[in-house]
Amino acid sequence: MACDLIAAGFEVRVVAEEAEDLDLPKVIPVSGPQAADGAEIVFALGGDGTFLRAAELARPAKVPLLGINLGKVGFLAEAEIDDLDSAVSDVVSRSYTVDERLTVDVTAEFDGGPTIESWALNEISVEKGERAQMLELMVDVDGRPLSRYGCDGVVCATPTGSTAYAFSGGGPVVWPEVEALLLVPISAHALFSRPLVTAPTSTISITVDPYTTLAVLSCDGRRVYDVPPGARITVRRGALPVRVVRLRDRPFTDRLVAKFDLPVQGWRGSRR
Numbered sequence: 003m004a005c006d007l008i009a010a011g012f013e014v015r016v017v018a019e020e021a022e023d024l025d026l027p028k029v030i031p032v033s034g035p036q037a038a039d040g041a042e043i044v045f046a047l048g049g050d051g052t053f054l055r056a057a058e059l060a061r062p063a064k065v066p067l068l069g070i071n072l073g074k075v076g077f078l079a080e081a082e083i084d085d086l087d088s089a090v091s092d093v094v095s096r097s098y099t100v101d102e103r104l105t106v107d108v109t110a111e112f113d114g115g116p117t118i119e120s121w122a123l124n125e126i127s128v129e130k131g132e133r134a135q136m137l138e139l140m141v142d143v144d145g146r147p148l149s150r151y152g153c154d155g156v157v158c159a160t161p162t163g164s165t166a167y168a169f170s171g172g173g174p175v176v177w178p179e180v181e182a183l184l185l186v187p188i189s190a191h192a193l194f195s196r197p198l199v200t201a202p203t204s205t206i207s208i209t210v211d212p213y214t215t216l217a218v219l220s221c222d223g224r225r226v227y228d229v230p231p232g233a234r235i236t237v238r239r240g241a242l243p244v245r246v247v248r249l250r251d252r253p254f255t256d257r258l259v260a261k262f263d264l265p266v267q268g269w270r271g272s273r274r
Contacts, residue, residue, distance in 0.1 A: 003045070003090050004029055010094040015041065038063040043093055043247065047083075049073020050166070054222045057123050061244050066100045068093070068247035077165050077261050080249055092249050099248045103162045104181055104202065105240030110219055112233035122221040123244050124163030128208050128235055129155030129188065131216035131228060136191065138211035143185075144204050153190035155217075158183060158206055158237045162244075165258075167223075173197040177254050183239070208235040 004014045008028050018031040038044050038059040046056035046069045053069045053076075060067040069079030070086055081089045092098050108126045110118040120126075130137035130153075137155055141148045159168035161176040164184055169175060173186040174197060181202040187195045200206065210217045212232040219227045219235060229235065259266060 003086055006087075006090050007094070012042075012094075035059065035062065038065045041065045043068055045070060046079075047072055049076055050078045051223075053078040054123060054224055057222075057244050058224070061105070061121075061123075061242055064242070064245065066098075066245045066247045068098075068249075075261055077257075078162070078246075080247055089249060093247075097249075099251075101178070101246045101248055102243040103178060103246050104160050105243055106158060106160055106183065106237050107240045108158075108219070108221060108235060108237050110227065110229050110233055110235045112230055115230070118219065118227050118229070120219075120221045120225045120227075121240050121242075122163070123160065124166045124222050125157050125159035125168055125184075126222075126235075126237055127155055127157045127167060127188075127220045128210070128229070129218050129220065131218045135215040137217055138214035139217075140209040140211065141185065142207040142209070143198075143200055145207075148198075149192065149194055151187050151190045151192050151195065153192070153195075154188040156188060156208060157186040158208075159186065160184070165261075168197070171197070174199065175258065179254075183237070202239050204238070206237040208237070209233070210235075 007014050015030045015032045018033040044056055044060040044065050044067045046053045046067060056067055071079035071082050105121055105123050106126060107121050136152045138152055139156060140150045157168045157171055161178045161180050161182060164173060164176040168184050168186045171186040171188050173184050176182060183200045183202060183204055185198040185206060210229060210231050210233045214231050217229045219229050
């Protein structure tokens, strides 16, 4: 892949800690949060975890991100490894489009500590830090109280993340073109614990009860922070989207069926 891109006149950079393992000539090792600055495109070769790691570099540089799946599901990837040659050819000829995926920004404030600021492409979660303890959370939407949950936690997801942790927690699958935020309680001991879909302009606030246990704030499962009782976590639409490469005009329905291996005919089969 790198050789084809170099032959086409591209300068190819590789994350420094992985450059030695690849043993490719004429590639430029780069490191740090500015590694993607000035790039035309970022390739992420791996699974969804690799894609999320690459998004940390591509997002601030506003560079399109192309995922090539080497993992199992690879829901975020645009192409499989068998399609690598054609994907490179499309990049060389600039035969691709770019979608902008909604992200979320999150802040956590609490007494005795600095404000935590982070972001996520898939989701943020606020979960219990003590396995044997239930977490008490108060959730507000747009400054108005919604519900208090005794729970394992809550997930605030984007449409892109609706097929990830939020899906596992019983949330709906949301087409990526839809602009919305999702709120999914996890194992809530409450009469009202349904997943909710809010407006993209909504602000979701999660307050950790002062008398409950330690909580853990996780952003895409990559940036993890301990937050004490009394902390207030605020989630809103991200200031920067993640730009995602699309090689083919493929309906999301087809991706959903293929990645989840859905039985389109149902378990009863087709009627005759």
